[in-house]
Amino acid sequence: MRLLTFFAVFGLALAETGLDGWLRYAPLPASISWPSVPKHIVVLNTTKTSPVYTAGQELQRGIQNILGQSCHFSSGKPDESIIVGTLDAYVSTYGNISQSVDLKDEGFWLSTENNIVQIVGQNERGALYGAFEYLSMLAQANFSSVAYASNPDAPIRWVNQWDNLDGSIERGYGGASIFFSNGTIVNNLTRVAEYARLLASVGINAVVINNVNANASILSPQNIDGLGRIADTMRPYGVQVGLSLYFASPTSGVQGQANLTTFDPLDPQVITWWGNVTDQIYERVPDLAGYLVKASSEGQPGPITYNRTLAQGANLFAKALQPHGGRVLFRAFVYNQLNESDWKADRANAAVDFFKPLDGEFDENVVVQIKYGPIDFQVREPASPLFANLFHTNAAIELEVTQEYLGQQTHLVYLPPLWNTVLDFDMRIDNKTSLVRDIIAGRTFNRSLGGYAAVVNVGTNQTWLGSHLSMANCYAYGRLAWNPTEDTTKIHEDWSRLTFGLDQNVVDTITHMALESWPAYENYSGNLGIQTLTDILYTHFGPNPQSQDNNGWGQWTRADHTTMGMDRTVSNGTGYSGTYPPEVAAMYENIESTPDNLLLWFHHVNYTQKLKSGKTVIQHFYDAHYAGAETAQTFAQQWQTLAGKIDRQRFDEQLYQLRYQAGHSIVWRDAIVNFYHNISGIADESGRVGNHPHRIEAESMTLNGYIPYAVSPPETASDYYAVVTNENSTTGSVSTTLHFPSGTYDIGVNFYDMYGGISQYEMLINNKTIASWTGDSENYLGHTPSIYLDGHSARRITFADIEVKEGDILEILGIPNGIEPAPLDYIVFLQKGVLD
Ligand SMILES: *[C@@H]1O[C@H](CO)[C@@H](O)[C@H](O)[C@H]1NC(C)=O
Numbered sequence: 084m085r086l087l088t089f090f091a092v093f094g095l096a097l098a099e100t101g102l103d104g105w106l107r108y109a110p111l112p113a114s115i116s117w118p119s120v121p122k123h124i125v126v127l128n129t130t131k132t133s134p135v136y137t138a139g140q141e142l143q144r145g146i147q148n149i150l151g152q153s154c155h156f157s158s159g160k161p162d163e164s165i166i167v168g169t170l171d172a173y174v175s176t177y178g179n180i181s182q183s184v185d186l187k188d189e190g191f192w193l194s195t196e197n198n199i200v201q202i203v204g205q206n207e208r209g210a211l212y213g214a215f216e217y218l219s220m221l222a223q224a225n226f227s228s229v230a231y232a233s234n235p236d237a238p239i240r241w242v243n244q245w246d247n248l249d250g251s252i253e254r255g256y257g258g259a260s261i262f263f264s265n266g267t268i269v270n271n272l273t274r275v276a277e278y279a280r281l282l283a284s285v286g287i288n289a290v291v292i293n294n295v296n297a298n299a300s301i302l303s304p305q306n307i308d309g310l311g312r313i314a315d316t317m318r319p320y321g322v323q324v325g326l327s328l329y330f331a332s333p334t335s336g337v338q339g340q341a342n343l344t345t346f347d348p349l350d351p352q353v354i355t356w357w358g359n360v361t362d363q364i365y366e367r368v369p370d371l372a373g374y375l376v377k378a379s380s381e382g383q384p385g386p387i388t389y390n391r392t393l394a395q396g397a398n399l400f401a402k403a404l405q406p407h408g409g410r411v412l413f414r415a416f417v418y419n420q421l422n423e424s425d426w427k428a429d430r431a432n433a434a435v436d437f438f439k440p441l442d443g444e445f446d447e448n449v450v451v452q453i454k455y456g457p458i459d460f461q462v463r464e465p466a467s468p469l470f471a472n473l474f475h476t477n478a479a480i481e482l483e484v485t486q487e488y489l490g491q492q493t494h495l496v497y498l499p500p501l502w503n504t505v506l507d508f509d510m511r512i513d514n515k516t517s518l519v520r521d522i523i524a525g526r527t528f529n530r531s532l533g534g535y536a537a538v539v540n541v542g543t544n545q546t547w548l549g550s551h552l553s554m555a556n557c558y559a560y561g562r563l564a565w566n567p568t569e570d571t572t573k574i575h576e577d578w579s580r581l582t583f584g585l586d587q588n589v590v591d592t593i594t595h596m597a598l599e600s601w602p603a604y605e606n607y608s609g610n611l612g613i614q615t616l617t618d619i620l621y622t623h624f625g626p627n628p629q630s631q632d633n634n635g636w637g638q639w640t641r642a643d644h645t646t647m648g649m650d651r652t653v654s655n656g657t658g659y660s661g662t663y664p665p666e667v668a669a670m671y672e673n674i675e676s677t678p679d680n681l682l683l684w685f686h687h688v689n690y691t692q693k694l695k696s697g698k699t700v701i702q703h704f705y706d707a708h709y710a711g712a713e714t715a716q717t718f719a720q721q722w723q724t725l726a727g728k729i730d731r732q733r734f735d736e737q738l739y740q741l742r743y744q745a746g747h748s749i750v751w752r753d754a755i756v757n758f759y760h761n762i763s764g765i766a767d768e769s770g771r772v773g774n775h776p777h778r779i780e781a782e783s784m785t786l787n788g789y790i791p792y793a794v795s796p797p798e799t800a801s802d803y804y805a806v807v808t809n810e811n812s813t814t815g816s817v818s819t820t821l822h823f824p825s826g827t828y829d830i831g832v833n834f835y836d837m838y839g840g841i842s843q844y845e846m847l848i849n850n851k852t853i854a855s856w857t858g859d860s861e862n863y864l865g866h867t868p869s870i871y872l873d874g875h876s877a878r879r880i881t882f883a884d885i886e887v888k889e890g891d892i893l894e895i896l897g898i899p900n901g902i903e904p905a906p907l908d909y910i911v912f913l914q915k916g917v918l919d
């Protein structure tokens with residue numbers, strides 16, 4: 084209600100869905116005055132499919148919306164104009180640009196001097212990038228006079244979609260695929276064009292449209308034609324398409340293609356088969372970017388099936404693509420299941436073990452695509468040592484905008500600071516500065532190719548990723564792939580201004596939240612390099628620390644009653660630290676020189692091991708989890724200070740998610756600290772762990788139609804038990820007499836919100852309803868849902884400012900629905916300043 088009045092008073096802008104992302108071209112506020120901008124646009128290529136033509140149209144649309152000024156297309160008139168085109172076209176029309184301009188592949192020159200705007204691309208795509216840069220300035224009310232060239236740091240600036248042909252998306256949290264449905268390419272490619280526009284605006288030049296766990300039927304003639312339609316749609320934005328391939332496609336009986344009895348990469352029939360299919364694709368898509376291949380990995384077939392090397396597998400595709408100028412991005416994510424009883428077994432060694440011996444055997448148009456860390460998109464990992472072990476092979480880094488292991492877009496986590504720990508990492512090859520970002524750009528080893536790939540699983544959801552704030556990661560990915568030395572705070576400020584407007588308070592608040600978000604998430608998920616302590620066997624979302632161990636996946640913590648951490652030393656462990664160049668190896672080998680934030684990645688230590696901070700490992704775990712959850716409580720509060728300054732729809736949708744995160748960060752905190760408290764038996768020096776004076780356990784209340792339920796994993800319930808209705812059709816009730824001192828409280832209720840039912844709840848005090856809610860977060864949150872009572876479904880909802888008197892009767896009624904038995908864990912009574 085309060086909000087409504089607020090909005091009525093300030094008469095806020097129309098609701099926005101988020102569909103326009105950072106390309107809203109919102110009108111500048113009337114309070115700003117600006118110098119005049121040319122009213123003529125000269126477009127030096129009028130072919131409708133040319134990115135130069137697109138640039139002209141974007142300029143017209145952007146200036147109309149941002150400044151309210153109409154621009155006309157003109158020709159030949161260099162005064163008082165915006166001129167956009169390639170360098171060749173510019174020079175042949177107007178002669179040389181007055182300044183000397185150093186343009187590299189896909190770069191642009193932007194000059195706004197003397198009321199002539201020159202936007203000159205090294206190629207057509209570069210011209211479009213320059214136009215978006217100019218529009219970004221205008222949209223941020225930046226009218227400064229500039230003249231500079233800007234060039235991308237690396238040629239590969241790709242996005243990987245993990246979309247399946249049936250329309251689902253692996254690790255996708257923003258709805259169904261915009262590309263596929265029911266086994267084929269969708270008819271309506273409007274969203275595909277809008278996506279290409281967003282990507283082009285931050286310099287992305289290719290999208291691999293299907294999942295790396297690929298399906299052979301993408302190669303049917305019908306789907307090749309659909310691929311052609313997608314390419315035609317994206318081409319005006321300078322975005323090329325690429326395909327993920329299933330290695331065993333030749334034996335998969337792809338409709339319309341020959342069916343072989345082998346997929347051996349050295350078999351002449353197989354070579355001919357891929358050559359033929361590749362020719363068919365290029366006939367429809369002459370500018371295909373290339374292929375992405377996941378082979379001999381996680382059960383996928385590959386060259387190793389035939390005792391061939393990974394290089395032989397990669398080169399099979401490289402040779403088919405070479406005549407067409409295409410590239411193979413070959414994933415280094417190859418590892419085997421391991422036995423934890425072997426102290427020296429280590430999945431982190433796999434990439435170097437598999438790829439280092441093959442250095443120099445990959446064709447020139449192969450790029451090995453290496454995840455930023457040696458395991459898999461964890462909250463903190465050391466830079467993959469493979470970057471420092473390939474001297475004669477092109478390399479690209481694989482990042483993830485999609486927040487698998489990182490809160491799945493329902494937790495705010497601004498990722499660029501994490502990426503920078505790897506991009507800026509100095510490998511000290513030959514004891515000389517060798518930053519990862521220089522290696523992948525090809526500078527360190529003088530490679531012709533290299534760069535960036537990121538998994539960006541946008542979907543049909545109008546927010547694209549399932550959350551408004553997570554779009555900052557997508558924007559920043561493009562900006563960093565273009566220039567990895569850009570300041571990630573400034574990038575976020577630009578994104579905020581473009582997305583939510585110029586109000587400095589809005590920009591500062593959202594950026595402040597973003598900068599606090601990754602450290603907070605690391606604090607309440609997994610610390611000291613132990614990895615994200617999520618459920619690696621199920622949804623990769625909520626807490627489940629024991630799922631890391633006692634299986635073959637090799638994401639082990641080796642936690643026992645006295646010790647934890649992976650011994651990756653050469654002297655007594657897996658030898659992983661020795662896969663880095665000598666100076667880095669020496670740093671990680673020695674416990675004294677290993678940074679605290681990676682201690683447990685490299686060393687197996689006692690819980691009582693002292694950190695450089697002076698704290699013990701276990702006390703650090705406790706303190707970090709309490710600190711992280713406390714920070715997460717502030718995000719919704721900070722966001723709420725922006726009420727009235729952000730349109731209602733986006734404000735409300737994001738507020739829901741931040742409130743959810745506040746509750747779920749407490750679920751995380753309690754699960755992790757309880758787990759390590761139990762296993763170590765070491766008390767929290769501050770007395771918080773296992774001590775919850777403000778809670779009432781549901782199982783301790785008077786139950787009517789409810790029964791206790793032992794939750795698994797146990798630490799994802801307060802005191803290990805929840806209650807569920809004993810039938811899934813009738814209303815249950817829990818009740819108790821309150822013994823808290825009379826006063827005003829925020830009342831939190833922890834319950835489980837499972838997928839497969841929408842339970843209803845009502846809370847009463849002395850028979851008077853004070854709150855009601857439903858377990859329907861599946862309709863508002865995009866994370867992988869759970870059908871169990873566990874760390875993924877556990878939630879807290881909070882009702883503020885409720886008057887309570889000592890002796891009051893509290894009752895909660897739960898109406899089960901579907902498979903969801905209206906589960907309740909505990910109720911917590913919080914006075915101001917208390918968090919329990
Ligand atoms: C104009 O654009 C088309 C389509 O992108 C391209 O084929 C052509 O080479 C361009 N012309 C010039 C002169 O750049």
Ligand SMILES: *[C@@H]1O[C@H](CO)[C@@H](O)[C@H](O)[C@H]1NC(C)=O
Pocket residue numbers: 265266
């Ligand atoms: C999906 O495609 C199949 C043919 O492959 C067709 O029979 C079926 O009707 C389609 N389903 C929908 C919902 O379009």
Ligand SMILES: *[C@@H]1O[C@H](CO)[C@@H](O)[C@H](O)[C@H]1NC(C)=O
Pocket residue numbers: 271272273274
């Ligand atoms: C295509 O999709 C867009 C947006 O998703 C929608 O606005 C438009 O109406 C659709 N067009 C047709 C012909 O269905």
Ligand SMILES: *[C@@H]1O[C@H](CO)[C@@H](O)[C@H](O)[C@H]1NC(C)=O
Pocket residue numbers: 339340341355359360
């Ligand atoms: C290419 O594949 C098509 C479809 O299977 C087949 O008709 C054609 O003969 C093949 N061409 C070659 C050169 O193998």
Ligand SMILES: *[C@@H]1O[C@H](CO)[C@@H](O)[C@H](O)[C@H]1NC(C)=O
Pocket residue numbers: 334335336337342343344345
């Ligand atoms: C294609 O070949 C494979 C292996 O030879 C065989 O298992 C499969 O049944 C065949 N598929 C079709 C559709 O013929």
Ligand SMILES: *[C@@H]1O[C@H](CO)[C@@H](O)[C@H](O)[C@H]1NC(C)=O
Pocket residue numbers: 390
């Ligand atoms: C695999 O290849 C290697 C080297 O080419 C060879 O030594 C080995 O015997 C082969 N193994 C099998 C099972 O064919």
Ligand SMILES: *[C@@H]1O[C@H](CO)[C@@H](O)[C@H](O)[C@H]1NC(C)=O
Pocket residue numbers: 426650655656687
């Ligand atoms: C050395 O490795 C063994 C396992 O092989 C382990 O039990 C022991 O704790 C390690 N010693 C040290 C000092 O880390």
Ligand SMILES: *[C@@H]1O[C@H](CO)[C@@H](O)[C@H](O)[C@H]1NC(C)=O
Pocket residue numbers: 513514665666669
């Ligand atoms: C490089 O550094 C390592 C470790 O500090 C040292 O042992 C080695 O001698 C150095 N090598 C050169 C060539 O300076």
Ligand SMILES: *[C@@H]1O[C@H](CO)[C@@H](O)[C@H](O)[C@H]1NC(C)=O
Pocket residue numbers: 645689
């Ligand atoms: C770890 O603790 C055990 C006793 O629980 C002790 O014997 C051992 O020396 C300690 N190890 C280290 C490295 O402090």
Ligand SMILES: *[C@@H]1O[C@H](CO)[C@@H](O)[C@H](O)[C@H]1NC(C)=O
Pocket residue numbers: 849850892
């Ligand atoms: C609540 O209602 C029940 C049944 O109507 C009644 O017995 C009970 O006294 C009421 N409790 C309070 C605290 O008013």
Ligand SMILES: *[C@@H]1O[C@H](CO)[C@@H](O)[C@H](O)[C@H]1NC(C)=O
Pocket residue numbers: 257258543544545546549861862863864865
């Ligand atoms: C987008 O996703 C959010 C979160 O899952 C959901 O609340 C919303 O309804 C979705 N909107 C659309 C248009 O798909």
Ligand SMILES: *[C@@H]1O[C@H](CO)[C@@H](O)[C@H](O)[C@H]1NC(C)=O
Pocket residue numbers: 811812900901902
């Ligand atoms: C109760 O649960 C069972 C099994 O989970 C389910 O089959 C049934 O449909 C549910 N009944 C109701 C009324 O939701």
